Amino acid sequence: MAEEVTLSGHIQHHLTNAKMCSTESGLAFNKACSDSGFWTWHIDTLAWSIGLGILFLAIFRSAAKKATIGVPGKFQCFIEMIVDFVGDNVAKTFQGKSTLIAPLALTIFVWVFLMNLMDLIPVDFLPALAGFVGESAFGMDSHDVYMKIVPTTDINLTAALAVGVFLLMVAYSVKIKGVSGFIKELTLHPFSTDNKLAMVFLIPCNLLLETIALIAKPFSLALRLFGNLYAGELIFILIGAIGLMQLPLHFVWAVFHILVIVLQAFVFMMLTIVYLSMASSDNH
Amino acid sequence: MNLNATLIGELIAFIVFVWFCMKFVWPPLNDAIEARQKKIVDGLAASDRAEKDLELAQEKATAQLKEAKSQAAEIIEAAKKRETQIVEEAAVKAEAEKAKILAAGHTEIEAERNRAKEELRQQVALLAIAGAEKILERSIDAAAHSDILDKFVAEL
Numbered sequence: 001m002a003e004e005v006t007l008s009g010h011i012q013h014h015l016t017n018a019k020m021c022s023t024e025s026g027l028a029f030n031k032a033c034s035d036s037g038f039w040t041w042h043i044d045t046l047a048w049s050i051g052l053g054i055l056f057l058a059i060f061r062s063a064a065k066k067a068t069i070g071v072p073g074k075f076q077c078f079i080e081m082i083v084d085f086v087g088d089n090v091a092k093t094f095q096g097k098s099t100l101i102a103p104l105a106l107t108i109f110v111w112v113f114l115m116n117l118m119d120l121i122p123v124d125f126l127p128a129l130a131g132f133v134g135e136s137a138f139g140m141d142s143h144d145v146y147m148k149i150v151p152t153t154d155i156n157l158t159a160a161l162a163v164g165v166f167l168l169m170v171a172y173s174v175k176i177k178g179v180s181g182f183i184k185e186l187t188l189h190p191f192s193t194d195n196k197l198a199m200v201f202l203i204p205c206n207l208l209l210e211t212i213a214l215i216a217k218p219f220s221l222a223l224r225l226f227g228n229l230y231a232g233e234l235i236f237i238l239i240g241a242i243g244l245m246q247l248p249l250h251f252v253w254a255v256f257h258i259l260v261i262v263l264q265a266f267v268f269m270m271l272t273i274v275y276l277s278m279a280s281s282d283n284h
Numbered sequence: 285m286n287l288n289a290t291l292i293g294e295l296i297a298f299i300v301f302v303w304f305c306m307k308f309v310w311p312p313l314n315d316a317i318e319a320r321q322k323k324i325v326d327g328l329a330a331s332d333r334a335e336k337d338l339e340l341a342q343e344k345a346t347a348q349l350k351e352a353k354s355q356a357a358e359i360i361e362a363a364k365k366r367e368t369q370i371v372e373e374a375a376v377k378a379e380a381e382k383a384k385i386l387a388a389g390h391t392e393i394e395a396e397r398n399r400a401k402e403e404l405r406q407q408v409a410l411l412a413i414a415g416a417e418k419i420l421e422r423s424i425d426a427a428a429h430s431d432i433l434d435k436f437v438a439e440l
Contacts, residue, residue: 163295
């Protein structure tokens with residue numbers, strides 16, 4: 001280590017994504033991308049999240065291929081337990097029939113769970129390994145190698161999930177109620193009157209309120225997951241910085257965090273189902 | 285907050301994952317679960333039916349067993365009756381046979397006695413003749429005195 005590492009520097013290092021962007025001189029990474037604006041890619045978030053997504057699909061696909069009506073094996077039982085759990089929640093919460101909601105809920109639950117689970121890997125292991133590989137294999141300064149292994153602590157990922165859910169909400173609203181029905185929903189509630197003149201004043205108010213209510217849903221989805229995991233990760237980093245005393249503290253926080261990991265995945269899934277159920281039901 | 289192109293990449297990944305899950309993961313697993321649930325329901329119904337069938341069969345078997353027992357008792361009763369009847373008949377027959385044999389014996393004995401009597405009578409006649417000859421010191425012409433002899437024999 002060439003230079004003294006300050007605590008804030010250490011934390012900052014942990015909370016920075018590995019970036020990639022294209023500049024005039026080809027692909028550039030990390031600090032070179034600090035002012036590249038929107039077209040920056042967080043390659044660690046992308047790699048870990050897509051890798052975990054593929055892991056999820058591979059596990060479940062292998063169970064699906066082997067699925068039999070006869071006596072299931074233990075692996076199949078485990079997978080079917082998850083599928084049944086998600087299916088039950090969807091059936092209880094979502095009114096109406098849809099072939100999309102259940103697989104969507106399953107994907108969100110397991111994928112988010114796996115990504116959150118990365119939080120339990122001690123915070124220094126993989127970044128240190130990445131730093132070592134970067135230093136020895138690519139001749140980089142190990143302080144210049146960033147590796148943020150929990151994709152859900154990246155607002156870009158949680159926002160992407162929320163945007164996906166939001167698009168589905170709009171799509172379902174339009175599909176069930178039609179474009180005019182959707183617009184009516186946004187403008188004629190919650191204030192409505194038979195007086196035409198009063199309605200002219202009320203419609204902008206309604207539009208404002210309903211739009212805020214609509215936009216708040218994906219915002220709350222994205223920020224809840226991001227905030228919970230980011231805070232958890234930050235506390236892991238702080239605990240990791242205090243020396244030997246970290247062991248009992250880390251254990252306690254990790255045990256508590258198991259709850260957060262499952263709960264946040266479950267909450268994201270349930271709220272997705274609820275929002276889509278609300279979007280596809282006619283009664284307001 | 286630094287939203288950037290990562291969001292687009294993750295959105296695409298999200299859509300692809302959901303699509304894959306909807307196409308290749310959820311349907312086979314859900315179908316298998318539902319098919320197995322149906323199979324279990326059917327199996328339980330079948331086992332209920334089989335239990336009921338078994339109960340019925342047991343009832344039927346008990347009834348048949350009872351009937352068979354009573355029939356067996358009847359048959360034994362009849363056989364006993366028949367046995368005594370046969371014994372009685374045999375006794376009667378034996379009695380009759382005995383009487384017949386006895387009667388035959390009696391007649392035979394009678395005939396034998398008669399014959400012996402006849403023989404004895406003749407021998408007595410001969411003896412009488414011999415005695416008379418001794419007494420008369422001369423022979424009696426059997427042919428000439430046969431009437432006397434016959435009379436004598438008849439008197440014996």
